[in-house]
């Protein structure tokens with residue numbers, strides 16, 4: 001397929017007139033430079049996309065840019081020997097919709113260093129149901145396992161379990177052989193979380209205890225929430241267990257004591273999906289396509305939208321009314 005002269009993209013501006021975003025017809029020259037031109041097939045909607053697309057959060061560091069932090073599609077042209085026309089590729093984070101044009105476009109230009117060949121075992125749509133959310137959940141587990149996390153240490157907690165990262169973490173960690181305890185404020189979603197693999201579904205009050213050390217009952221976990229819940233998870237983690245911190249859905253603050261660290265050897269690990277090195281990215285996508293591939297991607301993906309429908313989805317997401325992952329058909 002030849003590169004079309006004009007194509008549709010969801011582009012975000014901020015200038016003297018303020019924030020505006022919507023569908024525009026662009027040409028390749030409008031896009032940030034990169035060695036690979038991709039016919040995009042699918043993207044996804046993350047909370048960060050909603051913040052960027054509505055201007056409610058300062059995500060973009062230059063303007064204008066095409067939105068969308070995730071994308072998957074086929075290579076149309078490549079100036080890099082690692083990729084050829086027709087190759088299926090994906091990219092999550094890596095500056096998309098932050099410092100360079102992102103995935104909400106029919107044609108996307110990527111830097112070869114950040115494009116990942118689609119691993120066998122995933123199709124392009126599945127890769128975007130996972131997207132940054134699935135990548136982040138898997139990165140949390142990789143970090144824990146690199147620090148000697150094992151199923152035998154005890155159950156892994158996932159906080160914010162009905163969020164995009166949380167529900168994928170519940171499925172991925174179960175697939176990886178862990179007993180998962182999902183912590184959620186939505187009691188009516190308990191059956192759904194059990195279907196994904198959660199052995200137990202706990203209310204947020206399970207992480208409300210605030211002494212420096214509580215009885216140790218969790219092997220560790222992934223925290224999407226921050227604040228007192230993260231502090232409580234640290235205080236309830238077994239000796240040499242790991243807690244991976246990836247989100248701030250409740251609070252960006254953390255007030256804790258050193259007791260879990262110096263008495264139990266608990267580790268607090270950071271998870272930053274955007275700046276992950278390429279070798280780690282490849283390792284994670286290989287696992288997501290193989291032993292860690294979620295068993296319930298169909299259930300987790302609740303919506304398929306077009307570029308035109310993005311503003312409505314952003315509004316729903318920012319109002320806290322969305323549930324499940326949304327993919328964008330390009």
Ligand code: NDP
Nearest residue numbers: 160161162163164165184185246247248249250271272273
């Ligand atoms: P969602 O908004 O989809 O989910 C967040 C979940 O957190 C909610 O579904 C809810 O789950 C829970 N929650 C929301 N508000 C509160 C609160 N006040 N107190 C306790 N729990 C709350 O977000 P995502 O899953 O997309 O992302 C999760 C977090 O991870 C976000 O903070 C996001 O910014 C961050 N993130 C970080 C990345 C990284 O690289 N570090 C990458 C991607 C996301 P429930 O009702 O089930 O409790």
